[in-house]
Amino acid sequence: ATTKDLQNIDNAHHLHPFTVHHELRETGPRVITRGEGVYLWDSEGNRIIDGMAGLWCVQLGYGEQELVDAAADALKTLSYYNTFFQTTTPHAARLAQLIAEKTPDGLDQIMFGSSGSESNDTAIKLIWYYWNLKGKPEKKTIISRERAYHGSTVAGASLSGLPFMQGIFDLPLPRFHHVGPTPHYYEYGNPGETEKEFALRCAKAVEDKILELGPENVAAFVGEPVMGAGGLMLPPEGYWQEIEKICKKYDVLLWSDEVICGFGRTGEWFGCQAYGYTPDIMTMAKGISSGYQPLSAVAINREMADAIVNADSEMAHGYTYSGHPVVCAVALRNIEMIEELGLVGARGEEISAYFQKKLAALDDHPLVGQTRGIGLLGGIELVKDKSTKERYQPEGEAGLICRRHCFENGVIMRAVGDTMFLCPPLVISKDEIDELFDLVRKSLDLSHKELSA
Ligand code: PLP
Numbered sequence: 001a002t003t004k005d006l007q008n009i010d011n012a013h014h015l016h017p018f019t020v021h022h023e024l025r026e027t028g029p030r031v032i033t034r035g036e037g038v039y040l041w042d043s044e045g046n047r048i049i050d051g052m053a054g055l056w057c058v059q060l061g062y063g064e065q066e067l068v069d070a071a072a073d074a075l076k077t078l079s080y081y082n083t084f085f086q087t088t089t090p091h092a093a094r095l096a097q098l099i100a101e102k103t104p105d106g107l108d109q110i111m112f113g114s115s116g117s118e119s120n121d122t123a124i125k126l127i128w129y130y131w132n133l134k135g136k137p138e139k140k141t142i143i144s145r146e147r148a149y150h151g152s153t154v155a156g157a158s159l160s161g162l163p164f165m166q167g168i169f170d171l172p173l174p175r176f177h178h179v180g181p182t183p184h185y186y187e188y189g190n191p192g193e194t195e196k197e198f199a200l201r202c203a204k205a206v207e208d209k210i211l212e213l214g215p216e217n218v219a220a221f222v223g224e225p226v227m228g229a230g231g232l233m234l235p236p237e238g239y240w241q242e243i244e245k246i247c248k249k250y251d252v253l254l255w256s257d258e259v260i261c262g263f264g265r266t267g268e269w270f271g272c273q274a275y276g277y278t279p280d281i282m283t284m285a286k287g288i289s290s291g292y293q294p295l296s297a298v299a300i301n302r303e304m305a306d307a308i309v310n311a312d313s314e315m316a317h318g319y320t321y322s323g324h325p326v327v328c329a330v331a332l333r334n335i336e337m338i339e340e341l342g343l344v345g346a347r348g349e350e351i352s353a354y355f356q357k358k359l360a361a362l363d364d365h366p367l368v369g370q371t372r373g374i375g376l377l378g379g380i381e382l383v384k385d386k387s388t389k390e391r392y393q394p395e396g397e398a399g400l401i402c403r404r405h406c407f408e409n410g411v412i413m414r415a416v417g418d419t420m421f422l423c424p425p426l427v428i429s430k431d432e433i434d435e436l437f438d439l440v441r442k443s444l445d446l447s448h449k450e451l452s453a
Contacts, residue, residue, distance in 0.1 A: 003043040006031045017152070030407070035062025038425050038432050040412075049436050051406075051413050053425045056228065056260045057291035060337055061425040067292050067330050067337075074329035083112075083323040092323035095332045099288075099297055102269040102335070104278045109305035111298045112323040116259035116285035117151030119296035120222075123283050124155050125317045126300060126308070127220050127253055133307040139219045143209055143252075146180040149229035150222065150257055159222060162230060179209040184233035186370050186381065186389075195236045203242035207250075215250035220281070225271025228260040231419045232379030234372055240277040253280040253304075259296070263287030263335065264344045264426050266375040267352050274374065280304060287426075290334045293327040343426040352376055354430050358437040359422070365441070367398070367448040378422035380413075380440075382447070391418050392451055402447040409446075411439035 001009075007028030016024060031043035038061050040048045053059065060067065074091060081089055092112065100108035111126070113119045124142065131139040142159065144150065150159035157165045158172035161182075166172055181188040183202040185195050193201070210218050221243065227233040247254040256279035261271025265287060268274040272282070281304065285296035300308070308315060321327070338344055352375045359371050359378040369383030382398040384390045392398040399415030406413045406420075414421045424436060 003031055004028075006043065037061045037063065038428050038436075047410060048407075049411050049424075049432065049439065051411055051422045051424050051436055051440070053423050054291050055286070056265070056423045057286035057289075059263055059265075059287040059343065059426045060290045060334060060341075061427045064290070064292075064337070066333055067290065070329045070333040071293065071326055074326040078325045081325055082320060084318060089323065089325040089328070091325045091328035091332055095323075095328040095335075098332060098335055099284075099299065103282060103299045104270070104273060106301045107279070107282055107299040108302070109300050109309075111300075111318075112321075112328070113285075113296040113298070113319055114294040114321050114324075114327075115151070115296050116257075116283065117153040117156035118319065119259070119283040119285055119298050120151050120159060120257065121153055121155045122298045122317060123222075123255060123281055124159075126298060126304065127255070127281065129311075129315060129317075130253075130300075130304045130307050131219055133311050133313075136216070138217055141175045141177060141213050141217045142219055143177050143179055143206065143213070143221045145182055145223055145227070146178050147182040147184075147230035147233070148178075148222075148224060148227060148257075150224075151259075160230075177209060177213060179205050181205060182227070182230070182233060183235050183239050184227070184231065185236045186372070187233075189236075196238050199236035199239040200242060202236065202239055203246060206243060207246045210246070210250050210252060215252065218250065218252045220253040220255045221247055222255040222257055224257045224259070225261040225275050226266065226374060226377060228377075228421075229416065231416055232372070232377065232421050234374060235275060240272070240275045244277045247280075255279055255281045255283070258282050258284045259286055260377075260423075264338050264348055264375070265377060265423070267344070267348055269344055288334070289327065289331040292334070293324075293330045294321075295324075295327045295331050338426065341427065348375070348426065351426070351428065351430070351433070355424075355428075355433050358433055362437070362441065362444070365444050365448070367402075367444050367451070373422070376422075376424055376426055376428070380420040380422070380444075382418040382420065384451075398447065398451055401450055402443055405443040405446040405450075406440070409439050409443050411436060411443065413440065413443070 011025045034041040096110040144159045146161040148161040150156050158176040161178040189198045256272045258270050262284040266274040280301045282299045289295040369381040372379045384392045396417045399418045403415040
C-alpha cells in the first residue's frame with residue numbers, strides 16, 4: 001500500500017489518543033514503518049532520530065534482537081496462561097523476583113498489569129483494600145498534584161491534575177483531590193524565594209491539604225519523582241524528603257508513580273532512588289519492557305503485603321493478562337540487559353552526563369528560557385523574553401511550531417504547551433547525542449526565525 005492508501009484507511013477508521021481528529025484527518029498521519037536503535041523510518045523512507053524513546057519507553061532502542069528472541073521463544077513454549085487459578089509461569093515468577101531486587105528495600109511484592117494506567121488503578125485498589133484490612137475503611141481519599149499525569153482510565157484521569165482531561169468526563173471521581181503549587185520552581189517560585197524555601201512551601205501545601213481533608217480520611221499521596229507529561233518538572237531541592245516526613249506523620253501512604261522514571265531513566269533503577277526517598281508503594285510500566293510488550297507492575301512494601309497476604313478475604317482484583325508469560329519473558333530480558341549494558345551504572349552515568357552537558361548548552365539560545373533535566377530526561381522551555389520568562393501568545397503555539405520543525409528535520413521532540421521534551425533511548429551513543437542536539441538546535445533556530453517574523 002502507498003502512504004496515501006494507508007493514510008486514507010487510517011483516516012476512515014482509526015481513532016487516535018489525545019488527538020484533534022479533524023486536524024489529523026486534514027494532514028493524514030505520518031506512517032512509521034520501521035525502527036532500529038535510536039532511529040525510526042517512515043513510509044516515505046525518511047530517517048528520524050527518536051528523541052522521545054517512543055512514548056518515554058524504548059530504553060533499549062528499536063529492533064533489539066535479544067528481546068525479539070525472548071518473545072519468540074516464549075510464544076513458542078507457552079503463548080499464554082493466566083495467574084488466577086493458583087498458577088504461575090516461570091517468566092512471571094522470575095520477573096517478580098527481579099523487580100523486587102531492583103526496588104528499594106522492602107518493596108518486594110509485585111502485581112502485574114498491562115499499562116501504566118492499569119497499574120495505577122491496581123495501586124488505588126490495593127491501597128483501599130489495605131486500609132480496609134487495617135480496620136480503617138474511611139481512609140480512601142487520595143491526594144495528587146496539579147499538573148500530574150497518572151494515566152487516562154477513569155481512575156488515572158481522576159489522579160491526574162490536568163483539568164482538560166476531567167471536566168467533560170465529570171471527573172475526578174469523589175475522594176480524588178489535587179494540591180498546588182506544582183513543585184516547579186521556574187514557574188511557581190516567588191520572587192526572592194530560594195528553591196529550598198519553595199520546596200518547603202509546596203510540602204506545607206500537601207500537609208495543609210491532609211489536615212483539611214482529615215488525616216483519618218487520607219489513604220495516600222501520589223507523585224511522579226519528576227513530573228513528566230504535565231511539563232517535565234524536576235522537584236525542588238529537599239521536596240521529597242519533606243513529603244516523606246509529612247506522609248509518615250499523618251499515616252498516609254507514599255506512592256511513587258515510576259511509570260516514566262523507572263528502569264534507568266533518571267540514572268538509577270527508580271526515580272525515588274535518584275531523589276533519596278522510600279515510598280510504600282510504586283507503580284511502573286513503559287521502560288519495564290522497553291515498550292516491546294504492554295506491561296506494568298505495582299510493588300508494595302512489607303507492611304501492606306503482610307496485611308494482604310494474611311487476609312482471609314479474596315483480593316478481588318486482577319486482569320486476564322496479569323503476568324502474561326510472553327510479556328514477562330521480554331521484560332525479564334530487558335531488565336537483565338539494562339543491567340548488563342551498564343545503563344544503570346557506569347555507561348548510564350557517562351551518557352547522561354554527556355546528554356545533560358549538551359542540553360545545558362542550549363541555554364544560550366534566544367528562544368530558550370530554561371533547560372532542565374536528569375539522567376536521560378530533558379526539558380526545554382520556549383520563551384519570547386529570557387529575562388522576564390514571557391511566553392509567545394497564544395501559549396502553546398511556539399511548542400507546536402518547534403515540534404513541526406523537529407519533525408520536518410528528522411528528529412522527534414514532544415511539545416506540551418511551550419515545553420519541549422527529550423527522552424531518548426538509554427542506549428543512545430555520544431555521536432547520536434551530537435546528531436540529536438544538532439537537529440534540535442537547527443529546529444530551535446527555524447522556530448525562532450518563524451516566531452520573530
Ligand atoms: N503514569 C505516568 C507518570 C505516566 O507518564 C503515564 C503515561 O505516560 C501513565 C501513568 C499512564 O501509562 P499508560 O499510558 O501506559 O496507561
